Amino acid sequence: MIRNSSSAARAANSTTEAPSDHRAAVVAGFLGWTLDAFDFFIVVVTLTAIGKEFHVSDREMAKTLTVTLAFRPVGAFIFGVLADRYGRRIPLMINLVFYSVIEVASGLATSYTMFFWLRALFGIGMGGEWGVGATLVMEKAPVKLRGVLSGLLQEGYATGNLLASVAYFLIFPHWGWRPLFFIGGLPALLAIFVRMRVKESEVWQRTRHHDFRSLGRAIVSQWRLFLYLTLLMACMNGVSHGTQDLYPTFLQRDWNMSPQVRSAINAVGAIGAIIGGVAFGMLSDRVGRRKSIVLALVLAVLMIPLWAFAPTKALLVLGAFMMQFMVQGAWGVIPAHITELAPDSVRGFLPGFAYQCGVLIASAVPFVQADLAVHMSYARAMTVSALTVFLLAAVIAALGREKHGVIFGATP
Numbered sequence: 001m002i003r004n005s006s007s008a009a010r011a012a013n014s015t016t017e018a019p020s021d022h023r024a025a026v027v028a029g030f031l032g033w034t035l036d037a038f039d040f041f042i043v044v045v046t047l048t049a050i051g052k053e054f055h056v057s058d059r060e061m062a063k064t065l066t067v068t069l070a071f072r073p074v075g076a077f078i079f080g081v082l083a084d085r086y087g088r089r090i091p092l093m094i095n096l097v098f099y100s101v102i103e104v105a106s107g108l109a110t111s112y113t114m115f116f117w118l119r120a121l122f123g124i125g126m127g128g129e130w131g132v133g134a135t136l137v138m139e140k141a142p143v144k145l146r147g148v149l150s151g152l153l154q155e156g157y158a159t160g161n162l163l164a165s166v167a168y169f170l171i172f173p174h175w176g177w178r179p180l181f182f183i184g185g186l187p188a189l190l191a192i193f194v195r196m197r198v199k200e201s202e203v204w205q206r207t208r209h210h211d212f213r214s215l216g217r218a219i220v221s222q223w224r225l226f227l228y229l230t231l232l233m234a235c236m237n238g239v240s241h242g243t244q245d246l247y248p249t250f251l252q253r254d255w256n257m258s259p260q261v262r263s264a265i266n267a268v269g270a271i272g273a274i275i276g277g278v279a280f281g282m283l284s285d286r287v288g289r290r291k292s293i294v295l296a297l298v299l300a301v302l303m304i305p306l307w308a309f310a311p312t313k314a315l316l317v318l319g320a321f322m323m324q325f326m327v328q329g330a331w332g333v334i335p336a337h338i339t340e341l342a343p344d345s346v347r348g349f350l351p352g353f354a355y356q357c358g359v360l361i362a363s364a365v366p367f368v369q370a371d372l373a374v375h376m377s378y379a380r381a382m383t384v385s386a387l388t389v390f391l392l393a394a395v396i397a398a399l400g401r402e403k404h405g406v407i408f409g410a411t412p
Helices: 008-015 022-054 058-086 089-106 112-140 143-154 156-175 178-183 187-197 202-207 212-220 223-244 247-253 259-287 289-309 313-332 334-341 350-362 365-372 378-399
Strands: none
Touching: 022 058, 022 089, 022 112, 022 143, 022 156, 022 178, 022 187, 022 247, 022 259, 058 089, 058 112, 058 212, 058 223, 058 350, 058 365, 089 112, 089 178, 089 187, 112 143, 112 202, 112 334, 112 350, 143 156, 143 259, 143 313, 143 334, 156 178, 156 259, 156 313, 223 289, 223 313, 223 334, 223 350, 223 365, 223 378, 247 259, 247 378, 259 289, 259 313, 259 334, 289 313, 289 334, 289 378, 313 334, 334 350, 365 378
């Protein structure tokens, strides 16, 4: 790796002050992940309707969620390498345009097979966005606000879920599922905002690689950290996808709820997620990353009875809110936590690729839940998987290390 002429001491001083465009970077990162999640959750909320049109079962439709998750590491690898070699901005802009085109094409699918492979391609775009966007935001964020901005950034995912529920509520009853995917073309416009308002990461400019050979050596040298982060992210993705992806289907199958009611409850859960993510992100700036993650996951275990087995609809709504408050509370800490753990030289690649490899491991969760639900209720199927991954994720987070408040770009 070849560095610019800036000294480590000067880098340390400069990185304690936030760049002038850090707010624009936060907006771009948040909206990018929001629209990415919106595009993913459109399938979640319309799963049974799409399956009905293509004449396939819930189990077969769940495979389209699985293939999206499974292809995310491909996108993280491609765009992560590009981000560490050529900078954060250009790969991010390419990614935004790519997944926008694929999302619109999904709305034009004429068969289940075509839809399936389009969702695989969308997984490449979805996998690439988080790593590049999160790295750009965290490298520009003020150190003292890194936790709360981490929570805000990550809850772009919950915001996308909320917007998908609102769009479903307003559009689906009148025009069906296809127009929802056409809305997914909006991220292409965000690329223009990034081009005009966001500057390249100063941390990358100081620590950049000038050839792929040095980048490859730096990546391989971090294999132990990569394995730990992958294991952590596998459990964390089991936590999120195990409580979200088939939840609307659970409301339909176990509670026989209408599309409007399902979308409303899903929206309540998303609101809880947004609040929880920011709250625990803020808490992590005070008490540390690991303690905040573990606390949120332990509290999520206590929410399972209310979330899955509530005796009344009112308590079910409360359970949806509280469960996602805790689940996304744990997740709100993740962008800050894993980007802090990653060395400067591979921060564009390592957190995002480990994240998406964790997604690959956890990608079978919706399919497994749908398969279990053939033999038991959706409530019991989701409870078994949720309890397992909550406890595993808490233990793995507790046993790891953290670099709370580390100064990016300051190591010699």
